[in-house]
Amino acid sequence: MLGLILGVFVILLGAKAFTEKGIPLTKEKNLTGTTAKLIGVICILLGLAFVADGLLASLNIFRLVSGGR
Secondary structure, eight states, X not given: OHHHHHHHHHHHHHHHTTXXXXXXXXXXOEEOHXXXXXXXXXXXXXXHHHHHHHHHHHHHHHHHHTTOO
């Protein structure tokens, strides 16, 4: 379950890279441009991996609880 939540937050952070404001670094500074987009793509891919891992773990737990093999 934690993987799902973490994955969604990382995907949302990666999606911020494609906005005008970019990825927030500090209160006053944002990462913008090509660098932000590259980091955004990496964040989105990492987030998708977290979501996939979280889904597989949740399905395994559900299978064990329901008495499946």
